[in-house]
Amino acid sequence: MSVPAGPGAQAGPGAGPGNAAVAAALRPLWRQPDFMRLWTAQVVANLGGQASGIAYPLLVLALTGSPQQASWVVVLHMLPFLLLSLPVGALVDRWDRRRLMLLCLAGRVLAVASLALALALDRLGLPHLYAVAMLEGLFHVFVNIAGTAALPRVVTPGQLPAATAQNQAGYGAAAVLGPAVGAALYQGVGRAAPFGLDVLCHGLAWWSVWRLRTPLALATRSPPRRLRTEVAEGLRWLWRERLVRDMALITCVVNGVQAAVPLLLIVLAHQHGASDAQVGWMLSCGGVGAVLGAVAGPWVQRRVQFGPAVIGLLCVEAAVFPLYALGTGVWSLGLVYGVIMFCAPIYNVVQFSHRLAMIPDGLQGRVNSSFRLVAMGLIPVGAAACGWLLEHRDTGTALAVFSTVWAAAALAAVIDPAVRRARRHGD
Template identity: 30%
Template sequence: MVVPLRRNRRFQLLWVGSAVSQLGTELTKFALPFLVLALTGSPGWAGVVVGTRTAAFITAQLPAGIWVDRWDRRRTLLLSQGAQLVNAAVLALLIVLGGVELWHLLVLGAVDGVCTAFGGPARTTAIRAVVPPDQLRGAYAQEEARGHAGRLVGPPLGAFLFGLGRALPFVVDVLTFLVSFLCSLFATVPRHPDTPRAAERTSMRREAADAVGWLWRQHGLRGVCFAVMAMNLLGGALLIPLIVLVGERGGDVLTTGVVYAGIGVGGLLGALLSARIGGLLPAGRLLIAILVLFGACNAAMVLPIAAWWPMIPLLITSLTTPTLNVVMNVAISRLVPEAMLGRLDALLTVVGMGLSPLAPVLGGVLAAELGGAVAVLVLGVGFLLTALVAAASRDLREFTDDESTA
């Protein structure tokens, strides 16, 4: 008898731990640019610090995915989370003692990015191991709700804690990593994936080439990945210009946190409505529609209504993204053999986020040179141009999750 997802103890422990950790990540993601601005006064340096973590994550992602397919998935998950716990504790201690410097943020951010590169594929294989195939859609919908709940609570809570003391968001982040580690420990994820014995394994280069070859043969998914790459670049670049825009309209740190809470509100609603929204359009056309919506909402953000106004366009855009994420995650989990899942999860992340390290730098430079409002508008034009290019691809337009699983 198959246990209902809500009673699947191992999955729910993984989910709770990840939900708590996601909250801590959102706290520090929001607080970190303000910390860098307080230390340097430069939006550009804020972008470099955030971009360094992303660059380390992308660089380590594919090797990490290959090793996750080879190693004990449970041990890999615990080691990556344990290293992040120690890394976060060092950062919090430096801030509490008043000795934090810019190079500390760069180095510790890079370490966190590498740990995340291992933890992501390890967690993907863990979910695949503890959730039956017919419950994957529900599991990934719950995963989407987790992420957006963190984005809802994280920014305003991060702003509140940062206002009380610079170190507080980072101290709370340490506690969330501890909870996540303990949840993963007690989840008792099956230890070994069904992979070839060490003597039968090919080289890492060959295993990476096999993953690249598989993706290249999936024509529709290949086009989706490149469109998502541009989408992540433009979306990631929005963080600093939007902070500057809210400041230009007279908003403070708390107002900025409330604005970013729109992402969480829309994402939670979108996760609940993902099945209904996903039935409106095939995945490829849904992606094109989302890109157009993002461009239009970016333009709406610059309307001189109030400092809090950008929250509404952010809420609207975030209604649609959970559906796309669920559709893609389910299709990939059903299609890819378990022994290859870590590599493909890593490869798709690398392709989709290939330009993401440039995003905060791009956003910081645009905000410094053009101001917040013009920078947000320029990024909106970028979304619309990406939608035009994506619409010109027949394979992308016709891509569906059913096509992937055929």
């Protein structure tokens, strides 16, 4: 398994004329069964995760009244990604990705079901809740990296921007429905209900992955080597490609701020007298923005060069973020959130499709896991910092800190020549 010499190198089954993805190249994505199965699995699982995701902080705040305790749910959920993403990326490039996703989706169903059962029996303790959050994160590492590595198998390289946009639209739709439905179930049916919906959604995702027919194991394999050697290949590829490396670092800072937003908005909304159901609708405004952004993403990707697109989006988000301080209720806060979330999927379509097209199939798992390790490195820090600032300072201080950090990320993109001069892949 060798590392290609240049960024445009393309290897693996996606380049072969007999591959099913190539045969389907002229068909729209919605007529390609395996893409739709993979897409459905990811979107349905995301819907369940969004519904239970709003319930976690609401539940911890109800049990403890502590924003800092609530922030630990996000920290523990992300911890497995930071600790395990590199070896998981190497394992994803060794193992059958379909089988791996099936095992991990089943594991998540069992973990969340135990939480729903404990709530129904009134036997839930914080250690159990934190343990399930960490298990969810563990299974998500495998499913996320394996699903990303599988995407170039079920579509051709030329369809990656459209496939990425459709994924982002699906995630946005889940982000519209999930928080609103989860908060409504939490308040109107019971605290266990959002977690029950999560179990159902991940069960449906398991069934959709089970129906995949495209082979997701590598057709040819190098002789087994030490895991550390294979991990190092992915890291070296990432480090040598300056654009990909710098985008990982910039995305890391942005993700650290974004990790703080849900808890920050929940506390701000509660300060304005919002109910839990209204909090759910406020967060759903971000999903509306994400759907619209996903629709606009391919248009931007086709018409705007990589550098100006990324820099422009980051600058708009940095300019809008401080407006949270002017929010007077859930709808004004939701409007600001919706504008920022409109930009997020466009950013993802541009940088994600560009990255996938550059990485050879045999390195997809390792390079994407390396990218994610860097890009998500500050998520626990951002979540924990938000909880500390809200508990020991105030919302104004938290907004000032995170606005400054986001502005620094935008400035880094502006002055980075690799980002500023980057063109679309293939131009």
